[in-house]
Amino acid sequence: xxxxxxxxxxxxxxxxxxxxxxxxxxxxxxxxxxxxxxxxxxxxxxxxxxxxxxxxxxxxxxxxxxxxxxxxxxxxxxxxxxxxxxxxxxxxxxxxxxxxxxxxxxxxxxxxxxxxxxxxxxxxxxxxxxxxxxxxxxxxxxxxxxxxxxxxxxxxxxxxxxxxxxxxxxxxxxxxxxxxxxxxxxxxxxxxxxxxxxxxxxxxxxxxxxxxxxxxxxxxxxxxxxxxxxxxxxxxxxxxxxxxxxxxxxxxxxxxxxxxxxxxxxxxxxxxxxxxxxxxxxxxxxxxxxxxxxxxxxxxxxxxxxxxxxxxxxxxxxxxxxxxxxx
Amino acid sequence: xxxxxxxxxxxxxxxxxxxxxxxxxxxxxxxxxxxxxxxxxxxxxxxxxxxxxxxxxxxxxxxxxxxxxxxxxxxxxxxxxxxxxxxxxxxxxxxxxxxxxxxxxxxxxxxxxxxxxxxxxxxxxxxxxxxxxxxxxxxxxxxxxxxxxx
Numbered sequence: 001x002x003x004x005x006x007x008x009x010x011x012x013x014x015x016x017x018x019x020x021x022x023x024x025x026x027x028x029x030x031x032x033x034x035x036x037x038x039x040x041x042x043x044x045x046x047x048x049x050x051x052x053x054x055x056x057x058x059x060x061x062x063x064x065x066x067x068x069x070x071x072x073x074x075x076x077x078x079x080x081x082x083x084x085x086x087x088x089x090x091x092x093x094x095x096x097x098x099x100x101x102x103x104x105x106x107x108x109x110x111x112x113x114x115x116x117x118x119x120x121x122x123x124x125x126x127x128x129x130x131x132x133x134x135x136x137x138x139x140x141x142x143x144x145x146x147x148x149x150x151x152x153x154x155x156x157x158x159x160x161x162x163x164x165x166x167x168x169x170x171x172x173x174x175x176x177x178x179x180x181x182x183x184x185x186x187x188x189x190x191x192x193x194x195x196x197x198x199x200x201x202x203x204x205x206x207x208x209x210x211x212x213x214x215x216x217x218x219x220x221x222x223x224x225x226x227x228x229x230x231x232x233x234x235x236x237x238x239x240x241x242x243x244x245x246x247x248x249x250x251x252x253x254x255x256x257x258x259x260x261x262x263x264x265x266x267x268x269x270x271x272x273x274x275x276x277x278x279x280x281x282x283x284x285x286x287x288x289x290x291x292x293x294x295x296x297x298x299x300x301x302x303x304x305x306x307x308x309x310x311x312x313x314x315x316x317x318x319x320x321x322x323x324x325x326x327x
Numbered sequence: 328x329x330x331x332x333x334x335x336x337x338x339x340x341x342x343x344x345x346x347x348x349x350x351x352x353x354x355x356x357x358x359x360x361x362x363x364x365x366x367x368x369x370x371x372x373x374x375x376x377x378x379x380x381x382x383x384x385x386x387x388x389x390x391x392x393x394x395x396x397x398x399x400x401x402x403x404x405x406x407x408x409x410x411x412x413x414x415x416x417x418x419x420x421x422x423x424x425x426x427x428x429x430x431x432x433x434x435x436x437x438x439x440x441x442x443x444x445x446x447x448x449x450x451x452x453x454x455x456x457x458x459x460x461x462x463x464x465x466x467x468x469x470x471x472x473x474x475x476x477x
Contacts, residue, residue, distance in 0.1 A: 027372045185453050187428035191435035304379035308471045312464035319457055326450060 005091050009049065012090050013039055016083050017047065017097065025049075032292070032305055033057045033229050038100065046100035047082060052093040054300035057288040058174035059229040062086060065096045066152040067231050071205070074146060077139055077215075077224050101224040103216035128212050128251055131220035134260055139215070139222045140243075141265035144204040144236040151205060153233050163234040164197040168283070175287035178294040178310075185322050189283050192325045196276055203233045208284075210239040211247020230284075240267055241277025275324055282321040289314035349388035356381045357475065375473050382470030390463050398456050399423055405452045414445050427453065 010023040019041040028036050028048075033056045037049040052061040065084050072078040079098040086094050128136070149156060155170065157163040172190045176182060207214075208230025216224040244257050261267040269277075293310025295301040343351075356377055364374045402423040409415055414433045418426035427449050434442035466476055 027370060181422075181424035182428035184424055184427040184431050184449065185457065188431035188435065191432035195436045304376055304383050305471070307383055308379055308467045312461070312467040313471065315457060315461045315464055316468065319461060322454060322457070326454075 008090050009037070010039065012085065013041075013047065013049075013097070016085075019045060019047070031227075032309060033059060034061065034227075039097075048079065048098050048100050049095055050098065051091055051095040052088075053303075054093060054295050056292055056295060056301065056306070057229065058177070058291050059288075060154070061094050061096060061229070063152070063154050064229045064231070068098070068228050070151040071143075071146075071228075074151070076143055076146065077222060078228070079224050079226070101216050103218045103223055128217065129220065130252070130256070130260075132217045132222065133212070133248075133252060133257075134264055135217065135220060135222045136212070136215055137260045137264040139225060140207065140210055140239055141236075141267070143207065143225070144239070144265075146205050149203070149233070153231070156233060157203060160200040160203045163200055163203055164238075164280070165194050167232065167234055167238075168193050168197070168280075171284050171287040175290050178291040183290075183318070185318060186283070186286060189279070189286075189318075189321050189325045193276075193280055193283055198235070198237070198273060198276065200235045204236045206232055206234040206236060206238050208232055208238070209242065209247070211243040212251045213247055236267070237269060237273065237277050238280060240265075240269070241274060242281045244274065245278040246281060279321055279324040282317050282324070286314055286317035286321055289317060346388055349384050353381050353384035353388065356384065361475075378473055378475055379467070379470045382467050382476045385476055386463070386467065394456075394459065398459075401452060401456070402427060405448060409444055409448050412441050412444055414441050 006025040009025055010019075010021065013019045013023055014021050019039065020043045022042055024040045025037050026040075028038050033053060035051045035053060037051070038046055039049055040046050050061070050064075062084075065081055068078050069081045072080050079101050082097045082099060084094075084096040085091075088094050155166060157166050168190050172187070175186055207225065207228065209227050210225075214225065214227045215222045216226065240261055244254060244261075248257050258268075289309050291310070292301070292306040293314070296303075296306035296310055361374065361377050361381070364370075364377060399421075403420065406415060406418070406423060406426055412430070415426060415430045430445045431449055434445040470476055
C-alpha cells in the first residue's frame with residue numbers, strides 16, 4: 001500500500017477498532033477484485049483489510065460483507081467481520097476489516113481470473129495435500145447444505161429452476177455494462193448456457209470462486225474459506241466444476257478430485273455436466289474480466305493488471321468457452 | 328488517433344517518436360526500476376505491476392493500428408452475405424456486433440437451415456477475429472504470471 005493510503009488507514013483502524021499505534025500495513029497476495037492488506041498493531045494484534053478496486057468484476061463489497069457476517073453467524077468457516085467503511089472517504093474505495101485467520105496458506109487474494117489452468121497464477125499457494133483437500137471438500141459441501149435464503153444475498157431466485165439462468169443474465173449484464181457493443185460470441189454462449197441449464201431442485205449457497213488458494217488451512221484442516229465476492233444462491237455443481245477445472249486443476253489430478261467429491265460430498269456428474277459447468281465458469285470469467293478494461297479506460301483503476309485482465313484474460317476465457325459451445 | 332500514431336514520423340520533427348518513447352519506458356522499467364525492487368525486500372505487488380507495465384509498454388509500441396474498423400467492416404460484409412436470413416434483424420451501420428449477437432443467440436437450440444447458416448457464416452469470422460486479437464494480447468499473459476516479456 002502506498003504511504004498516501006497507509007497513513008489514513010492506520011489512523012482509521014486506530015480510531016474505529018482501537019488498534020495500538022504505530023500500525024504497519026502490508027499488502028498480501030496479488031488479488032484483483034479486492035486489494036488485501038494485513039495491518040499489524042504495535043501490540044501485535046493483526047487484522048485484514050479488504051478494499052474494493054473501483055468495481056472490478058462487477059461484484060459488491062457491501063454484499064460480500066453482509067453474506068460473510070451471516071455465514072459466520074451460522075457457524076460457517078468464515079472470518080469475523082470487525083468493521084466496514086462504506087463511503088470510500090478513507091481510501092477512495094469502500095473496504096471492510098476482518099479478523100486475521102492464520103494458517104499454512106493464508107489468502108492468495110487472487111480471485112478466479114488467475115485460477116484457471118488457462119492462466120497459471122505462477123505461485124504455489126494452491127498446493128495442498130490430500131488431507132487438506134478432503135477437508136476443503138467437506139467444508140464446501142457443508143456450505144452447500146446451508147439454507148441459503150437467510151444469508152443476505154442481493155439476488156434470490158423465486159424458484160430454484162431460475163437460479164442458473166439468473167446468474168447467466170447477471171453476468172451478461174455485467175459484460176454489457178463494460179463494453180460499447182455486445183460481444184457476439186459471448187452473447188451466443190449465454191443463450192447456449194440458458195438453453196442447456198441443468199434442472200435444480202434446491203437453492204444452495206455457492207461460493208463462486210471455490211478451490212485451493214481461497215481457504216486457510218492448518219494441519220490438514222480448513223479453518224476459513226476466503227474471498228466471498230462471487231458468493232450467490234445457485235447450483236452447487238458450479239463450485240465443484242470451478243474447483244475441478246480451474247482452481248484445483250494444478251493441485252491434484254481430475255480423478256483425485258472426482259473421488260473426493262464423491263466420497264465426501266456424494267457428488268457425481270456425467271461428462272456433459274462437467275463440460276456445462278466449465279463453460280458456465282468460463283462465461284462468468286469472461287464477463288467479469290471484461291469489466292477491468294472499462295475501469296482501466298475510464299480511470300477508476302489505472303493499474304496495469306486491469307488492462308491485462310480486461311484484454312488478454314478475457315479473450316483467453318472467451319476462446320476456451322467458444323471451443324465448448326461450438327463443439 | 329491511431330492513424331496519427333501510426334503515421335511515419337516527419338524527419339524534420341523535433342519530437343521523439345512514440346516508438347522511442349515506449350521503448351524507453353519499457354527498457355527503463357526493465358533495467359532500472361525492476362532490479363531496484365529487490366526480491367524479498369520489496370513489495371511483491373510492486374514487482375508484479377512493474378513486469379506488467381513492461382509488457383504493456385511493449386504492446387503499445389508494437390501492436391499497430393486498431394483493427395476495430397477493419398473488423399467491423401468485415402462483419403458488415405459477412406452480415407450482408409446472409410441478409411435474407413430471418414434470424415438476422417434489420418440493423419444500421421454501426422450495429423453489426425449487436426446484429427451478429429442477436430442472430431447467433433436466436434440460432435441456439437435450432438437445427439433448421441436458417442440457424443445453420445447463421446452459425447456457419449458468422450462463427451468463423453468472429454473466431455478468427457478473436458484469434459487475431461489474442462495473437463496481439465497473449466504476451467500479456469506471461470506478464471500476468473509475473474514473468475518478464477522476452
